[in-house]
Amino acid sequence: MIFTPTQERTKDLEIRLLEKKYHDFSARLGIKPEKIAWTKYFLSNMKAKDKELCRHSLIVGIYVERAVISLGLNPEEEYPYGVLHDTGKIGLPSNLPYQGRLNAEDWWLMRQHPFIGYLTLKPVFPGEAKRALQHQTQQFKRYPTDVSDSVDLFTEALSVIDSVEAMSSRANGRYVKEGALPSMDQIRDILLEEKPKKLGWIIKELYDAGVFRPIVFQSGYNPV
Numbered sequence: 001m002i003f004t005p006t007q008e009r010t011k012d013l014e015i016r017l018l019e020k021k022y023h024d025f026s027a028r029l030g031i032k033p034e035k036i037a038w039t040k041y042f043l044s045n046m047k048a049k050d051k052e053l054c055r056h057s058l059i060v061g062i063y064v065e066r067a068v069i070s071l072g073l074n075p076e077e078e079y080p081y082g083v084l085h086d087t088g089k090i091g092l093p094s095n096l097p098y099q100g101r102l103n104a105e106d107w108w109l110m111r112q113h114p115f116i117g118y119l120t121l122k123p124v125f126p127g128e129a130k131r132a133l134q135h136q137t138q139q140f141k142r143y144p145t146d147v148s149d150s151v152d153l154f155t156e157a158l159s160v161i162d163s164v165e166a167m168s169s170r171a172n173g174r175y176v177k178e179g180a181l182p183s184m185d186q187i188r189d190i191l192l193e194e195k196p197k198k199l200g201w202i203i204k205e206l207y208d209a210g211v212f213r214p215i216v217f218q219s220g221y222n223p224v
């Protein structure tokens with residue numbers, strides 16, 4: 001993706017504010033410093049690869065942290081909670097469009113990112129590696145299909161959150177109508193209609209818990 005200089009500065013500021021918010025949250029939870037350091041390492045690689053990928057990952061991470069609180073999961077066991085779910089995209093070719101229409105070859109490559117993420121994260125974050133392998137849904141179907149059987153509640157919630165973030169921010173997504181992104185309420189209705197019925201309660205729980213409320217920064221700058 002190519003940005004104009006002004007867009008570039010806005011994007012940089014947004015990512016810095018998101019990074020600060022995410023890492024402040026981790027520090028407040030008393031996460032071990034080495035886990036935070038590894039998370040920063042992977043995120044910095046994402047930022048170098050594609051700023052939009054980094055922005056998406058941080059917002060998913062913040063939504064997932066909110067969900068962790070509402071679902072009552074153990075922070076230490078689950079950390080870093082999904083912010084690294086797309087780590088495998090670091091290993092994709094640089095000219096592969098992160099957003100937009102993919103041709104057949106691009107699409108084959110894109111489908112490898114769960115495997116690449118799994119292999120990359122496994123030595124440091126075994127739990128996150130498994131989520132990276134299982135997180136991906138495309139038009140509400142999980143791929144690779146052979147990992148679908150043993151998806152836990154946390155990964156189901158992560159997949160819903162991943163979908164919401166993508167649908168609410170991708171200007172070329174299939175839910176954009178007359179140039180306008182769908183609202184969070186419209187996204188909820190689409191998900192309840194199109195996701196498997198068994199996920200309805202997770203979608204409602206995440207929305208009712210306010211997981212998708214705007215991300216507000218202390219400076220008052222609110223890019224989301």
Ligand SMILES: [Fe+2]
Nearest residue numbers: 085086113136
């Ligand atoms: Fe993904």
Ligand SMILES: [Fe+2]
Nearest residue numbers: 056085086162
């Ligand atoms: Fe994602």
